[in-house]
Amino acid sequence: MKRRDFIKTTAGALATAYIPFSGAANIPAEVSCMSRTGNIVTLKRSEVADFAKSLQRKLLLKSTPHYHQERTLWNGLSDDKLPALIAQCIDSDDVINAVNFARSHDLLVTVRGGGHGISGKAVENDTLLIDLSKMSNLSADPTTMTAVGEPGVLLRELDRGTQAHGMVVPAGVVSHTGISGLTLGGGIGINMRKMGLTIDNLLSVQIVTADGKLRTASDTENTDLFWAVRGGGGNFGIVTSYTYRMHKLDPQILSGVVVYAMDDAKDMYNRYFDYSLEAPRELNMSAAMSMSPTGTPFLMAGFQYMGSPKEGEKVLKSYRTLGNPVADLIKPKSFLRQQTLLDAGNPHGTNYYIRGRTMDEYDSDLIDVMMDRWNHSPGRHNTMRLIRFGGAVDDVAPDATAWPHRGAKWDLELGGSWVDPALTAKNIKWGKDYWDALAPYVSNRFYINEMMDETQEEVAVSYGHNYPRLVQIKNKYDPKNFFQSNGNIKPTV
């Protein structure tokens, strides 16, 4: 018996041992699911039981123990969503079986990688959730300078696995975010100005398309698909493996924030917009507003220098003294530490309403509008951060990948979070009104991984010049819109 078959057989035996309804005893006579077109599909017990047997791990129903803990996402706004079935996959074969089962019954599917999507489209009511979170193998090879990750890998695992060799794959911040959705949407982070987006360092993917076939997409195979998955989100299939290029990165970087009083907001932001245009590509420069637990607001300029800390000290000299800082918290620290600094402020299960828009120009009236609506409301925590694109992000041609924001100067992300569900309606209204007021000062484009509740038309506008090609490729690989719970590229066939 081959090793892989042995592992599968053993995994299968273990899975059977702990699938509580193996033998179909605990499956109801009928299970209702939502179809791809919004109708109700009724699955028979025997059909569900056969599907459960085809998976090496677990199929969960609403009545299965642990169902509720296995369906949750990062954004608590999704807490009330109840999928009909959760197929926990451990490899491409499981994913193929789940896709084929869904297609043969015309079920609406959702796909979960790390579960961090802001809009919570990875879980919907009465669907088949294809859950990849248990596929979390990562390997990093310093000789070839490549890393291979499965879709359940989180950023902290990617960072630790690559830094063990003094290397890095440029990706995001907040270490409990999944690499999977992050990569498919583009992947922005503190390394991007020096090393490019995550997709600019993606060498190939293994992907199960809507017809149930496992394909490789790279610069030499299925090149159209490879173009589309680099920014087009989860529209084209289920990625079961990502191969990345690694870059060298020493473990210590110079990073931190300079804190300002709110009275200095306009001055500070004016300087930020000017200086961030001039910053060298080693320097990641952000501006942020936040508030203490009691609602006291404060401003920060954030800096991460992706080179030697000694060199960074020289470069940062002029930036860290901009305006009238009240505290300077910049110091050398480990890259791994830097990557976790925002974790605690972004806990799982809290309710979040956050949107983003790119910016091509700066009008200082934006700051007045932003400050005017930055009012404290008990129980809500406001957040805002501005980052500069540019550098290596713009080394790639606007039509070389599906990511549509090459050349955009900044990205603004703003919103609020709260725990008490009684505040949900009020806080969502606050967030929507806020963005209506900001609209004249930002573009009508957004990074797809910052999508909240935007419409399909807004998604189409946001992809701009790359949208027609995305539709063509969607028509070829997913003409029936099997993968539609995402920032959807609508097929036209």
Ligand SMILES: Cc1cc2nc3c(=O)[nH]c(=O)nc-3n(C[C@H](O)[C@H](O)[C@H](O)COP(=O)(O)OP(=O)(O)OC[C@H]3O[C@@H](n4cnc5c(N)ncnc54)[C@H](O)[C@@H]3O)c2cc1C
């Ligand atoms: C606190 C926080 C910090 C963040 N920081 C950053 C950052 O620094 N940089 C950045 O670029 N983004 C950042 N993001 C956005 C992040 O990229 C997205 O939330 C991304 O969707 C997370 O991926 P995931 O696999 O965890 O999410 P999931 O919720 O599991 O997936 C999101 C969507 O991606 C699709 N998808 C996921 N996996 C697959 C797959 N294998 N095959 C096909 N489709 C799939 C599905 O459509 C799914 O609905 C942040 C988000 C949060 C909430």
